[in-house]
Amino acid sequence: MQNSTVFVLDKNENSREIIKSFIENLDFVNEVKLYDDFTRGYEDIKQSENPIVILDISEDFAGLDEIAGKLKLVTSKIIITSVNYSTNTIIKALRLGAKEFLPKPVLREDLVRVLSMLASISPENEVSQSKIITVYSNKGGIGKTTIAVNLAAELAKVTKDKVALVDLNLQLGDISTFLNLNPPFDVNYVIRRLIDKEENILIKGFEKYKDLSLYVLSDPSYIEQSESITTQQITTLFSALKKVFPYIVVDMSSSIDSISLKILDSSDWIMFTTIVNIPAIRNAQRCLNLFRSRKYPSNKVKIVINRYMENDEIKIEDIENTLGESVYWKIPNNYFTIMEAINKGVSISEVNAESNIGNSFRDFAAKVSDDIIEQSVVQYRV
Template identity: 25%
Template sequence: MTYVALAGAGPDFERTFAEATGGAYLSMPGPVAADPDVLLAHVNGAGDPEVLVLDSRADADSALALADRFTAERPGTVVLLASDRSDEVGLRAMRAGVRDIIPTTADATEIRQALQAAVSTANRLSTSVANSQPGEGPGGAKGRVITVISPKGGAGKTTVATNLAVALARTMPHSTVLVDLDLQFGDVATALNLTPDYTLPDALPSAASADTIALKTYLSLHLETGLYVLAAPEHPAAADTISSAQISQLLQLLATEFTYVVVDTSPGLSDHTLAALDQTTDPLLLTALSVPGARGMRKVIDTLSQLQMFSGGHRVVVNFADAGHGMSADDVEATLGVAVGTSLPTSKAAPASLNRGIPLMQSRIRDPLVKALTPLVDSLLPDGITLEGRGKHRGARRGAR
């Protein structure tokens, strides 16, 4: 059973919180000090909560300091922040290890969905803590690294990567970072209508020194979805100054801080892409529905097989998978010798969404691409969580462990 605690809540938020949980939570006073021991002195030996929600309206600085201490000293506790100023505190909350920000105006359903995601994260963390090894990230937890690769340009890698990352971030806010590894011509920032202050080369020294706090300062927050982004360099020549080892260090560190690391790549199998694949848990092999695309992907699969990478463990995604091109998904499977995991139809709205910088998963419009991507997103989410929030709520009992 999961033990949920709420600290320092105003009466308005606590009423809605009680409705969302059916009263199955432990209420504590506000954070009078940035010390977990001081707060937990009020729980009469109940121990560390798996999920702790801090209402930050009375004293945001103390709440964030307390969240930072919980993250560092009690990695098995998932900390959420209730705030009426999410735009102002979002980056500070991320640096403090807060997993999600709940608006204090949220209704019971929205609070319940946030808690459901937090409970799933807490369950994963408890397993990771039990199995952690020295040298691992906080609590031994390691996120999933989802890398989208394609042998040729024009297959829709950036569209797939950005929509996938937005969908994950929308479902589990502040859980996802999107890395643009198309180091010469990456346009993830454009696809999200972001003007980043920093780009990937700025973050590499912090990754090399394993300084997670400094690393996070180089991420750009996509306010509309809660997605964090590490943009590609501004100039193509910067790619020549970045080594494969630096990419490995970067992704390793990000995977200790985020549940999901989504990586967009340049076409083909560059050294940088192979370095990313070394850290990847979920490779998505993307091809357009075309003879050149399928033949190129066959070479990618053969190369990965020779390198003994992902034998049977990758997912093939076919984009623009519409009839009338003189080729079918069956033809692709015959060429590749492996099954097609996901087929994505042509979306008339996708080019416009890319030009506007508003991914389809952000605008939530009804579109064939959104419908086809949804099962892929759901397969990456924790058990009981779905993109549309239709998962079962795992009830929290007061003081239960």
């Protein structure tokens, strides 16, 4: 069990003192620090080696979301408390980064139990609810790389969490080109170091995108390097990524081979992407049959329609009836904005955040984040 300093960020002085009295004599607690100034608390927390944060959100105030977003980048060991324990409050707490939610007045036995659990998590295993979200299409030219890049960028903005964008289109990846990056390392290099147990190379192998909490791992520098990557190495890579990143967005090739199936099998969600025309829908139908034969859970595969136009002759209802699945999201057709973003090497929101497609990606990321939180909220209901 890791010894920790516990930081209590609470506007209520009596509440702060009660919490301190509950935990200050626990063997694994080095010190309990109390703050009514959340900004000052954050400055001290980011200097601490193994902090646990108790953050009260009973009083909403300007800057709470910003502070919570910063805290998530420092530690995942966050307990959120509130006098309001409605489902909406619990969802808000999870969105702010709570590992656990405790209603007020906090009971000593509940607090000690949660603190003991968090203290037992080693720093390298902090991220416990990480999700691998793979953008896939079994037909080329559908726009899956555009979707992967912009979904990842918007997730980083919406959640303020660390987001990994991983190019597993091992022979012909484009992510680094789409974002005008020239990473010093690539996925082949990182995988080799992970095999040698050099897990500290993981974050160094990624290139951070501008001022976002978005980290990019590019495809192999040479096509022949992709041929030596194995399914076991993909498993090792994903296992390591899940220890660091709450969200892992994967782009991959359109082929169906052992590597592709390992990526798809290992994914928590598959954003299965298609467009509105007969050949694409027929290909999608065949691929969904493959997923069903592999016994994927019904909530694993999400249908995403790219280049959608309201006046398409084929309607969404027709697609849903043909595929036997509901459409999860529709991304509008906006060729010129997309091409401007690609040619400039930036995300779509940097070209025109208020365009129809810019708004769509922002809302798409928010829905993904909220739906992941909704899946987790049941265990916190009281």
